[in-house]
Amino acid sequence: xxxWKQLQxxxxxxxxxxxxxxxLLFPLLTIFVVSFWEFNGYAMSPALxxxxxxxxxxxxxxxxxxxxxxxxxxxWGLALAIAYPVAYFLAFHIHDLRWQIxxxxxxxxxxxxxxxxxxxxxxxxxxxxGILNQVLLNLGIVQAPVDxxxxxxxxxxxxxxxxxxxxxxxxIFNSLVRIDRDLIAAALDxxxxxxxxxxxxxxxxxxxxxxxxxxxxxxxxxxxxxTVRLMSGGQASSVGSAIRNQIGSLQYPQASANAVILLxxxxxxxxxxxxxxxxxxxx
Amino acid sequence: MTLGxxxxxxxxxxxxxxxxATASPGIALRSVTxxxxxxxxxxxxxxxxxxxxxxxxxGPSGCGKTTTLRMLAGHEAVSSGEIxxxxxxxxxxxxxxxxxxxxxxxxxxxPHKSVRENVGFGLKMRGVAKRERAARVAEMxxxxxxxxxxxxxxxxxxxxxxxxxxxxxxLATRPQVLLLDEPLSALDESLRVKTRSELRKLQRQxxxxxxxxxxxxxxxxxxxxxxxxxxxxxxxxVGTAAAVYHQPxxxxxxxxxxxxxxxxxxxxxxxxxxxxxRVQLAVEGVGSLVATGAxxxxxxxxxxCVRADQMQLAVGDRPPHAPNQLSARIxxxxxxxxxxxxxxxxxxxSQELLYKARTEDWLATGYQEGQxxxxxxxxxxxxxxxx
Numbered sequence: 001x002x003x004w005k006q007l008q009x010x011x012x013x014x015x016x017x018x019x020x021x022x023x024l025l026f027p028l029l030t031i032f033v034v035s036f037w038e039f040n041g042y043a044m045s046p047a048l049x050x051x052x053x054x055x056x057x058x059x060x061x062x063x064x065x066x067x068x069x070x071x072x073x074x075x076w077g078l079a080l081a082i083a084y085p086v087a088y089f090l091a092f093h094i095h096d097l098r099w100q101i102x103x104x105x106x107x108x109x110x111x112x113x114x115x116x117x118x119x120x121x122x123x124x125x126x127x128x129x130g131i132l133n134q135v136l137l138n139l140g141i142v143q144a145p146v147d148x149x150x151x152x153x154x155x156x157x158x159x160x161x162x163x164x165x166x167x168x169x170x171x172i173f174n175s176l177v178r179i180d181r182d183l184i185a186a187a188l189d190x191x192x193x194x195x196x197x198x199x200x201x202x203x204x205x206x207x208x209x210x211x212x213x214x215x216x217x218x219x220x221x222x223x224x225x226x227t228v229r230l231m232s233g234g235q236a237s238s239v240g241s242a243i244r245n246q247i248g249s250l251q252y253p254q255a256s257a258n259a260v261i262l263l264x265x266x267x268x269x270x271x272x273x274x275x276x277x278x279x280x281x282x283x
Numbered sequence: 284m285t286l287g288x289x290x291x292x293x294x295x296x297x298x299x300x301x302x303x304a305t306a307s308p309g310i311a312l313r314s315v316t317x318x319x320x321x322x323x324x325x326x327x328x329x330x331x332x333x334x335x336x337x338x339x340x341x342g343p344s345g346c347g348k349t350t351t352l353r354m355l356a357g358h359e360a361v362s363s364g365e366i367x368x369x370x371x372x373x374x375x376x377x378x379x380x381x382x383x384x385x386x387x388x389x390x391x392x393x394p395h396k397s398v399r400e401n402v403g404f405g406l407k408m409r410g411v412a413k414r415e416r417a418a419r420v421a422e423m424x425x426x427x428x429x430x431x432x433x434x435x436x437x438x439x440x441x442x443x444x445x446x447x448x449x450x451x452x453x454l455a456t457r458p459q460v461l462l463l464d465e466p467l468s469a470l471d472e473s474l475r476v477k478t479r480s481e482l483r484k485l486q487r488q489x490x491x492x493x494x495x496x497x498x499x500x501x502x503x504x505x506x507x508x509x510x511x512x513x514x515x516x517x518x519x520x521v522g523t524a525a526a527v528y529h530q531p532x533x534x535x536x537x538x539x540x541x542x543x544x545x546x547x548x549x550x551x552x553x554x555x556x557x558x559x560x561r562v563q564l565a566v567e568g569v570g571s572l573v574a575t576g577a578x579x580x581x582x583x584x585x586x587x588c589v590r591a592d593q594m595q596l597a598v599g600d601r602p603p604h605a606p607n608q609l610s611a612r613i614x615x616x617x618x619x620x621x622x623x624x625x626x627x628x629x630x631x632x633s634q635e636l637l638y639k640a641r642t643e644d645w646l647a648t649g650y651q652e653g654q655x656x657x658x659x660x661x662x663x664x665x666x667x668x669x670x
Contacts (some may be wrong), residue, residue, distance in 0.1 A: 012581060022454045076437075078629070114342045116653070180389070180391060182387045182388075182389065182391035183393060184394075185353075185356075185378075185387070185391065185473070186387055186391040186392075186452075187393075187404070188357075188377065188378050188379065189356060189358070189378045189379065189383075189385045189405075189453075190359075190379070190405030190452070190456065191378075191379035191405055191407050191408040191409050191456065192379075192385075192404075192408045193408075196408055200393075200404070200408075201393060204395045205394070205395060268660050
């Protein structure tokens with residue numbers, strides 16, 4: 001009986017373990033191994049060289065990394081700035097559960113269609129002859145069409161925000177609704193102003209939610225390549241798009257080295273966030 | 284106002300109360316009503332709470348007592364009516380401007396702040412300088428006997444300690460009125476009794492007005508100078524513990540306070556006796572009962588009650604001319620220590636009665652389960668309940 005119980009537990013976790021081993025750990029190990037291989041211009045061969053890693057620490061590559069960090073920081077900051085008020089509004093000003101659910105569904109509308117279609121549909125909106133420029137011209141706000149709306153860093157950040165802000169809204173909302181309303185009453189009772197209640201009670205208690213949202217945004221943006229490619233028109237680069245280009249030209253060892261470094265950097269940021277904030281109680 | 288000694292609460296003994304420099308204001312509620320979209324929580328409540336008194340709002344959950352307390356604190360707006368504290372009308376003021384402090388049911392301690400920061404929070408919000416704040420926090424922590432716990436987080440404390448932190452936080456800003464929402468309900472029995480007497484001591488020591496919400500009648504009885512019994516958003520009775528216990532004003536109060544046998548019936552006659560009335564009721568299945576009280580209207584439905592320890596038990600025939608008597612059979616005998624509870628059932632209807640006696644006295648009677656007994660009680664012990 002007891003052995004069957006134990007066996008049952010193992011049987012239940014076996015499928016997921018196998019999936020992890022086969023489709024996550026094994027490919028990662030492969031990438032790690034290949035990152036030390038040689039590439040001679042048309043084929044790769046097993047070796048143990050550090051050349052692929054040395055190549056990353058050159059100005060061209062470091063600029064790509066910096067550009068990726070830039071996107072990450074900008075998208076993270078703007079997503080937080082947009083998501084916090086939305087989450088706050090949903091948590092504290094919408095009391096009816098049905099309304100909360102309804103408004104959440106509104107927030108998920110960007111996910112109703114595929115990534116590619118979503119991205120392509122920005123073109124007629126943001127382009128030189130696009131709706132936005134037409135409106136601005138007709139209103140007399142600009143005299144000539146604005147070029148930076150599409151195929152620019154602006155377009156990349158806009159598209160990423162469009163996609164990823166929800167990943168910030170949900171965890172913040174989650175931590176806000178868990179705040180005992182009596183804590184706010186107690187703060188008011190002690191003479192705190194609205195701003196003080198926010199600073200002393202609401203914000204500190206929602207930090208774990210912000211931390212989880214930040215982990216989502218950082219991991220998603222650090223690995224981005226389709227949005228960067230499509231929305232920048234190939235002008236901006238990120239580590240993700242660089243890896244893609246290298247794969248395109250069959251430079252697998254170089255792409256692998258880049259992937260390993262990107263993974264380590266992203267993990268370091270995530271670990272840093274998890275060390276700073278106690279997110280366990282939110283999970 | 285001086286806060287006086289820094290002696291821990293439990294060790295204060297009967298220290299002479301510290302006179303407050305400014306008298307704690309009395310509270311007056313005038314026709315206070317609280318309506319939610321679809322329900323009335325508190326209806327037309329008019330109540331005076333004298334300065335420096337310990338008042339308990341007693342009633343079952345949903346009776347409006349907590350809503351009343353939150354309206355006093357300013358955490359709920361009144362729908363109509365006025366709240367006065369001393370000569371100030373406060374019902375439109377924010378909580379911090381009312382000179383009240385609230386102790387929340389689950390203490391509502393800030394989990395991300397230390398005990399010291401929790402206690403000093405109100406002072407910080409009021410802009411009290413850091414050094415003065417530290418001194419006052421230390422004084423408050425000493426008062427509740429938690430001087431060594433200042434650096435801990437609330438979650439690292441026991442329930443009783445958390446409760447003391449909540450008290451210290453509420454008292455730190457030197458309020459005139461302390462509002463307590465079921466402060467003892469989360470504590471276990473022995474701690475509850477201990478904390479109860481500490482609360483009372485604290486209230487005497489500072490001469491503050493305490494308003495406490497509770498659903499436990501023993502808590503209200505032991506603490507309050509006077510009790511406000513509430514039901515369905517209305518006040519059923521206001522009085523001292525003794526008055527509420529000895530002279531319940533309604534069927535609800537008689538039932539809620541406990542230990543009462545209640546008989547519903549129709550008023551047959553009313554005649555004044557001194558400043559009271561002798562009311563005769565026809566009770567189905569029992570016969571006629573004579574009760575003492577006021578407000579009886581002939582022909583109306585009403586009730587009367589007799590306390591479980593106010594009945595006389597006897598074997599054999601009914602004594603002639605005794606007004607209130609009936610026969611009942613013992614169905615259960617429960618020994619509870621000093622007191623023995625006896626359950627009896629009327630043979631001719633399903634009503635169950637409770638009789639209580641000192642265990643010693645009960646054992647002396649030698650009555651057994653299943654025995655048919657004659658119960659009787661005087662009209663003075665029979666309280667008329669007009670509604």
